[in-house]
Structures are given as structure tokens and as C-alpha cells.
Amino acid sequence: MRKYLSILMVLGLVLLCIGCINKEIKGQIEEFVEKQEVYVNEKSLDGYIDTISKEEPEYVAEKKSWMRDILENNIEKYDLEVEKIKILDDDKVSLKLRQSYQYEGKKYSIQIPLLLVKENGCWKDHDLLFDEMVTPHFRIKYHKNLKKYAVAIKNVCENAYSNVQKRYGEGIEGKTIIKLYENQELLRQSVKLSFSWQFAGWYEYPESIKTTEFEDEETYRKILEHELIHKITIKKSNNNMPYWFSEGVAVYFANFPNQPKDFQTKEYYLNTYRDYEIDILKLEKANLEKMEEDKSIHCYYDSSGMVIKFIVEKYGVEKVKKIVEELGRFPYEEGTGSEINEQSIKRYHLVLEKVLGVCVEELNKEWIQFINEAE
Ligand SMILES: [Zn+2]
Numbered sequence: 001m002r003k004y005l006s007i008l009m010v011l012g013l014v015l016l017c018i019g020c021i022n023k024e025i026k027g028q029i030e031e032f033v034e035k036q037e038v039y040v041n042e043k044s045l046d047g048y049i050d051t052i053s054k055e056e057p058e059y060v061a062e063k064k065s066w067m068r069d070i071l072e073n074n075i076e077k078y079d080l081e082v083e084k085i086k087i088l089d090d091d092k093v094s095l096k097l098r099q100s101y102q103y104e105g106k107k108y109s110i111q112i113p114l115l116l117v118k119e120n121g122c123w124k125d126h127d128l129l130f131d132e133m134v135t136p137h138f139r140i141k142y143h144k145n146l147k148k149y150a151v152a153i154k155n156v157c158e159n160a161y162s163n164v165q166k167r168y169g170e171g172i173e174g175k176t177i178i179k180l181y182e183n184q185e186l187l188r189q190s191v192k193l194s195f196s197w198q199f200a201g202w203y204e205y206p207e208s209i210k211t212t213e214f215e216d217e218e219t220y221r222k223i224l225e226h227e228l229i230h231k232i233t234i235k236k237s238n239n240n241m242p243y244w245f246s247e248g249v250a251v252y253f254a255n256f257p258n259q260p261k262d263f264q265t266k267e268y269y270l271n272t273y274r275d276y277e278i279d280i281l282k283l284e285k286a287n288l289e290k291m292e293e294d295k296s297i298h299c300y301y302d303s304s305g306m307v308i309k310f311i312v313e314k315y316g317v318e319k320v321k322k323i324v325e326e327l328g329r330f331p332y333e334e335g336t337g338s339e340i341n342e343q344s345i346k347r348y349h350l351v352l353e354k355v356l357g358v359c360v361e362e363l364n365k366e367w368i369q370f371i372n373e374a375e
Contacts, residue, residue, distance in 0.1 A: 026085055029093055029116060032123045037080040043071050053117055053124040058177055062207045063125075065336050066192065072339075073194035076102040083111065091118035094129050103194060110189055113143060113182075128190075130179070137161045137172065141208070142180040150180055152217045153224070160224035167253050169321075170232055177208035178224070187212045192336075196290050197297065203227040204336045205234040225254040237327035242344045243337045244283035244304045249320065251305030252312070266375050269306050278303040280364040284345050289338055310370045311363075315356055326351040 032051070039048035045067050052063045070078075077100070084096035093116045100109040117126040130141035133150050138157045142150035157178065165171045181187040184198035187210055191202050201223040202210040209227040214220055229250040233241065241249070256264050276299050283304060291297050311320055330347050333340045349360050356363065 021090075022087060025087055025090070025093065028123060029085055029095065030082060032116065033080050033082055033095075033097065036125065037078060040067070040070060040075075040078045045071060051125050053119060053126040055117075055119075056127065056177075058206060058208045059127045061204075062190075065204055065207065066190070068335070068339065069192040069194050073103065075193050092116070093123075099189065101193060108185075108189065108193070110185055112186070112189075128179075128181075134175075138176050138178055140178045140180065143182055146180050146182060146213065149213050149220075152214075153178060153180065153211075153220050156217045156221040157224055160221045160228060163221075163257075164225050164228040164232065164254065167257060168229060168232055170236075172228065172231055172235075176228070176231065179208045179210045181210060181212045184212050192289070194289070196292050201227050203230045203234075205231070205239050222255070222258050225258070226250045229254045233324050237324045238330060238332045239335070239340060240327040240330045240333060240344050240347050241324065241337075242284060242348050243288065243341045244280075244286065244300070245308075245323075245344075245348060246337060247288070247301055248283075248304030248308040249324065251301050252308040252320075255301070256305060256309070264306070264309060266306075266371055269302065270371065273299045273303065276303070279368055280307055280360060283307065284360075287338065306371070307367055310367050311356075314366065314370065319355055322355045323348070323351055326355055 036048065036051050038044075039051065045064070048067050049060065049064060052060055054060060069075075079098075079100045081098040081100075082095055083098050086094045088094055095112075095114045095116060097112045097114050098109065099112055100107070102108070113129045115126045115129045116123050118124070127141075129143060131144050131147070131150075133140040133142070133154050135154055135158055138154075138161075140150050140153050140157070161172070181190060184200070187202065188195050188198050191199075191210065200211060200214070200219075209224065209231070211220065211223050211227075214223075227250075230246060233249050234246065262268055276296075278299060283300070286300055288297065288300050291300065308320060327344075327347055333343060352363060353359055358366070
């Protein structure tokens with residue numbers, strides 16, 4: 001009897017100890033989350049980036065972009081609440097985190113499945129809790145609930161890679177990381193809290209390609225082709241393309257080949273968007289990320305693609321590629337497309353004269369004439 005009593009006592013002590021350790025870890029995690037929340041509210045970029053794991057450079061770049069968006073926009077009442085903690089081991093913890101904030105009078109809230117890892121004795125934010133699949137050119141990161149979507153991406157990503165390589169004439173160095181998010185809102189909040197609308201795919205240099213749940217493989221192939229064109233051309237231009245030009249090139253080389261030919265005719269374009277009277281100068285001034293009406297968003301993409309189509313028809317596809325290449329002679333600009341847009345437009349104007357021999361105003365006149373004359 002005595003023997004059993006002492007075993008029970010030892011067992012009790014062990015359980016008590018585990019309880020203490022768990023309590024200690026939970027305390028550290030609460031403290032860590034509180035610190036991240038304070039850095040966001042105080043708009044401390046360095047402080048916030050110090051909480052991010054440095055293991056995956058693309059995640060650090062993504063979080064820098066995410067945080068710079070907060071510095072530039074009036075994100076209010078940012079709040080993080082730990083809803084669930086699961087201790088995976090002494091150095092690894094998964095969380096269900098509730099992120100809430102207000103922007104332009106609207107309230108947002110979402111649950112984030114986050115992984116924290118202890119690095120050199122300090123807890124670090126190690127991105128969402130992802131599993132991973134690998135193909136020759138890709139690493140696909142996904143939450144374990146989303147395995148069937150990850151498999152769909154795996155089935156088409158190499159096709160997307162070779163299609164893009166054929167169409168643009170160039171491949172992509174190294175492995176591209178694709179991140180799969182549980183829904184469009186989590187994808188949006190993982191990119192920029194200020195973004196006005198939910199998108200299907202996202203890429204910024206030097207980040208991962210991001211997407212969400214879609215039922216068919218073809219949708220993934222099309223999204224990946226669009227984002228891969230961004231990856232090739234943004235790298236090649238040293239991140240110096242104007243926003244509209246970057247979208248135009250992606251639409252021309254990725255979306256148009258996937259659409260019926262009728263969609264790229266002047267007649268279809270004018271019938272759909274005549275009232276918008278879009279020209280190159282308007283595209284330069286437009287801010288896609290702040291648009292709210294679906295038709296304005298579609299008009300921006302289609303117009304950008306049609307302007308590139310016009311440049312290809314008038315000057316040749318090699319000239320479009322040459323513009324991208326010449327932009328790449330300027331120094332690398334750190335920042336997302338919208339942050340660097342003004343600088344990129346100035347550089348683009350210089351390159352236009354050099355490559356096409358026209359200034360932007362002349363090119364714009366040619367575009368207006370082109371789009372309005374019968375096919
Ligand atoms: Zn795009």
C-alpha cells in the first residue's frame with residue numbers, strides 16, 4: 001500500500017511540474033502576443049520585425065510589407081487575443097489568435113492559426129501553421145485542413161511553370177513558395193490590412209505567391225500563371241515597373257491566353273468599358289488597391305492588358321520585354337507595387353523614350369487612336 005502511495009505522490013509531482021511548465025510557457029506566449037500588438041499600435045517596424053522568425057526570408061519580407069502598410073494607413077484599435085494554445089514541445093507552440101482592427105469606419109476580425117518557435121531562447125512568430133508539399137519548382141505551404149487544395153495546386157503548378165516559360169521565354173530561378181490560406185479574408189489580412197477588396201492571388205517581390213481555396217485545378221493554374229509572370233518581370237525590372245504596367249504584362253502573358261479570343265477584341269473592350277475612357281495617363285493615376293466597385297477593378301486589369309496588347313501590335317513583343325529589361329538597369333527599389341509606383345512611373349517614362357522612341361503623351365495619343373479605330 002505504501003509503495004502505491006509513493007508512486008501516486010511521484011506521479012502527482014510530475015503532473016504538477018508539467019502544469020507549472022505549461023503555465024510558464026502560456027505566460028510567455030501571452031507576453032509575446034501582447035508585445036506584437038503593442039508594436040503594431042505604436043507603429044514600430046523594427047520592434048515588430050524583431051518578433052518574426054528569420055528562418056524564411058520571404059516571410060520576413062511579407063511581414064515588412066504588412067507592417068509598412070500599417071505605418072502608411074490609419075489602422076485603428078489593432079487587437080490580438082489568444083483563443084487557444086497548444087504546446088507542441090518546449091520550443092514550439094501553435095495558437096489560435098483572434099486579430100481585430102478598424103479601418104475607415106469598418107470593423108474586421110479573423111482567427112489566425114499561428115506557429116511560434118523558440119529561437120535562441122526567444123519566442124518568434126514563425127508564420128501560420130503550415131504543412132508542406134514539394135515539386136521540382138515549388139514548395140506549397142498549406143494548413144492541414146486544406147490538403148485537397150494543396151494537392152490541386154501540386155497537380156497544376158508545373159504546367160503553369162512551363163506555360164509561362166514558353167510564353168515569356170524565360171524561367172524562374174530557384175523554388176517558388178506558394179502559400180495557401182483558408183479563405184479570402186485571411187489572405188487579404190495576411191497581405192495588407194488596408195486593402196479594400198478580396199483577391200484570388202497575390203505576389204510581391206521577394207515574397208511567396210499567395211492564394212486561397214478554389215474547387216478546380218484550372219483556376220489554380222490560371223492564378224499561378226498570372227502570379228508567375230509577376231515574379232519573372234518584377235525580378236527582371238528590379239521592382240521598377242509601374243503598377244498598371246506590371247498588371248498589364250501579367251494580363252497579356254497570362255490571362256489573355258487563357259480567355260476566349262473575343263475577350264481581347266477592341267469591340268468587346270469598348271462595349272464593356274467605353275464609359276470609363278481609360279488611357280495610359282489615367283492608369284498611372286489610378287489606385288487599384290483602393291477601388292471598391294467590381295467593374296472598376298476589372299476595367300483596370302483589362303485596360304492594362306489591352307494597352308500592352310496595343311504596344312505589342314504596334315512595336316512588337318520584344319519591345320515590351322525590352323522595357324522590362326531596361327527598367328532593371330535602375331537600382332532595386334524595396335517596397336510593394338503601390339509604395340514604389342510614383343518612382344517607377346518616372347523611370348518608365350525615361351525607358352519609353354529610349355526603347356520606343358516616344359514620350360508617354362505621344363504613346364497615349366497612339367493608344368486612344370488605336371482603340372477607337374475599327375479592327
Ligand atoms: Zn496581378
